[in-house]
Amino acid sequence: PEGEPCRQFLSLFVITNLGALTLYLLFGTLSYYFIFDHELEKHPQFLENQVRREIAYALRSLPWISVPTVALFFAEVRGYSKLYDNIEDSPYGWSGVFLSMLSFLFFTDMGIYWIHRALHHRLLYHAFHPVDGFMQSLPYHVYPFLFPLHKVTYLGLYIFVNVWTISIHDGDYRVPRLLQHVVNGSAHHTDHHLYFDYNYGQYFTLWDKIGGSYKSPTAFEGKGPRDYLRKLQEK
Numbered sequence: 001p002e003g004e005p006c007r008q009f010l011s012l013f014v015i016t017n018l019g020a021l022t023l024y025l026l027f028g029t030l031s032y033y034f035i036f037d038h039e040l041e042k043h044p045q046f047l048e049n050q051v052r053r054e055i056a057y058a059l060r061s062l063p064w065i066s067v068p069t070v071a072l073f074f075a076e077v078r079g080y081s082k083l084y085d086n087i088e089d090s091p092y093g094w095s096g097v098f099l100s101m102l103s104f105l106f107f108t109d110m111g112i113y114w115i116h117r118a119l120h121h122r123l124l125y126h127a128f129h130p131v132d133g134f135m136q137s138l139p140y141h142v143y144p145f146l147f148p149l150h151k152v153t154y155l156g157l158y159i160f161v162n163v164w165t166i167s168i169h170d171g172d173y174r175v176p177r178l179l180q181h182v183v184n185g186s187a188h189h190t191d192h193h194l195y196f197d198y199n200y201g202q203y204f205t206l207w208d209k210i211g212g213s214y215k216s217p218t219a220f221e222g223k224g225p226r227d228y229l230r231k232l233q234e235k
Helices: 005-036 039-041 050-077 093-119 132-146 152-165 184-197 204-210 225-234
Strands: none
Touching: 005 050, 005 152, 039 225, 050 132, 050 152, 093 132, 093 152, 132 152
16 A cells, blocks of 8 residues: 555665765766866876765765665654644745755855764764764754644755765865855865865854864865865976
8 A cells, every 4th residue: 555664664675775866976077077177187196096086985885875865754754743744734824934055055055064974073983883874963853843844845955965975976166256245156076075173064164164164175275176186287
């Protein structure tokens, strides 16, 4: 029967994995071929066969990460969350839908910051592989259990955060000057990977500034990976 729990869980597992594969391979491929600066592959810290190895690692990790994710989706399908189907069910109508989008972004940005920062502690850094990716996504799943959210809005936001995650790894540092120290873009996240203890945020720099972990991107100061590579090529 349609509402049988095992059938629902297995269906969610298949749909979640296929959806994640599609998002990752589609947008990752588009980003790599049309946005990523391939000159960065000449950087000394760019490992041999790194792209292939990253893809293989992601594909191996996906089934494990998806199990706890599917468990939360299952709870949502079984009616334990505050997700709703119709605009009429929103506490504030259409304005409530738009407000929920904003609150989702700020709530998840805060949650991801603290989880991400905690996972970088020396006692935790290697303790949760390969499900650390799921742990960083927990705020996305917790939100609809705490606050009302339209189901279509939730799906759209979930796709958005996955695309955003790809975008902050694409090596494209372009951000409008007024937003360079507000939006946590690829330049900020590149420095996070290079210097480890900075720029843990997801979309904004707010919590890094509050938590004392904000680092102005070296790419904005002429000291980023491209600048280093350019100096090497000039020698």
